Amino acid sequence: MEKENQLKKYNQDKLPDYFKDLSDEQQLAYLNKMADNDIEIKKYAKKKGVDSKIAEHDMTVDLEYLGQLETENKMVNIKRNYKTGSGEMKVDIKGGDKNFLIPILVVVVIGVIGLFVVLLWR
């Protein structure tokens, strides 16, 4: 009875050829193993889905943070690790407010060269 119930769950074509040659006890054990594995797969898929969702949320938060930096006169180097459902991802970003830094750097370069030339000229 238990075996018949288990058999209903599976398509007969999907069972291996040698299944028929097994004893009733072995067949039942095999079907139970299949059922256990199916449950495990569902759990596995669920866990992976949750990990992916968490990683996606973290990515969005970090993107918003980087967006904010664009207007805050700051330069940052951000390193993040995300554990996604299928593996892991590392992001390394150098960014921030470019409009703030470029003029400063240009002035510094000109200043340093100018100072050097003036001092040596004397």
Place this chain on the structure above:
Amino acid sequence: MYSFNYSFVDTNLLWCKMSYFRRNTRRYREYKYYFSFQKIDHKADTLDVKKILLQEFFAGDKTTINKIFVKYFDIHGRRPTLYLKNKYQKWKFANYHLTDLIRDRLLKIIPYCLSEERRFYLLKHEVFSQINNLYKERIFTGYSNKKIDLSEIFEKAEEQIDRINNFKFSWFVNDNVYTKNELLEFKLLLKYILKKKLLHSFDATKKDINIFKPKVNQFKKAAVEARYFIDLLNIQIDLNKINKNNIYFHPSYPKLNFKTDFVDAAKEYLLKELENIRFNALKAEVDGDVCNEDLDKIFNQYKELAKLDNNGNISATLKGNGGLLKLNIEILSFKMSAIATLQNFVYLLLVVIIPLFVFLKYPHFPVPIQVAITLIGLFAIYAYPILLLYCCKNLLSSVSKLYKIWKKKTN
């Protein structure tokens, strides 16, 4: 009265005796492992068959143990068997040393006294320890520079499986413990299972490549490096070099015809392996789906980061259907690269200018400052070239990034 003269004691002999004692104590302790099932990892690829055989004598079922005693009596006679029976409990609980002579005698007898199931189990492990390096040999070399044909890789792997016929098995296999038919049947069964696994790996890899290749092409070509690692074959390939057309693989399966005493054990093993393959296929399907979604997320992240005009790097290792995808995406921004170039230029200028300025402008310092400069100079002799090289390297890398961006724009 007799007195011992210590000056005659040969110290070398004493040392030899002590080292002999220590060596034997260690050996004696090691024997304890034979008698406990927990001490041996039965799933390990490299399994010590001799240890399992001894376990069969000390921890096996009653029928096997009785068979061993009968066989021992037939070969070695009454007195050695009595000795074996007397010492059995002591050996079992490792209270008495099992000599090499008895051990070798037992090892020669035990394989013939095992049940069919245990014999099959031992053969399986013996063969598995032989084929442990089946795909690890350098059979897949030369795929780094040319266009990669997946079918060719899997056909080479199939050739390796077919080589199982030529494998030589160790002493207890060659010692007529197994008949020729039993060995042949087992080899066919093993080939059948390995080819099923190979086909599953091929299908999974093909599925991955069909999904990954278009997705990876979405990223700007010059900035992406994508490598794919096939789990089963231990081989890493460049995704951009895979020839996507005409991927096919049809392994030729051997016909299974169970006639020997192994029939029950073989069928059970076969079904177990087939169920494992089914389970792994389902798991791989889940991995593939999740990986597909994750790739979309990475692509969105890349697009957003590129919009923000930042320099950066995204590296990801994702598990697909049949292997690992290793992605390395470089995000290049003209503004950020220009800033980095300017920054590095300033650093280099400072590193070059300050010492030059000091030596040109102030050649004659007061004595205390000269001493201080000498001390700092000793450190600077080693540190300065490194600092200079570091600044040059940074400047060059930022300039190369600018060049990449310029090249991409002109393309």
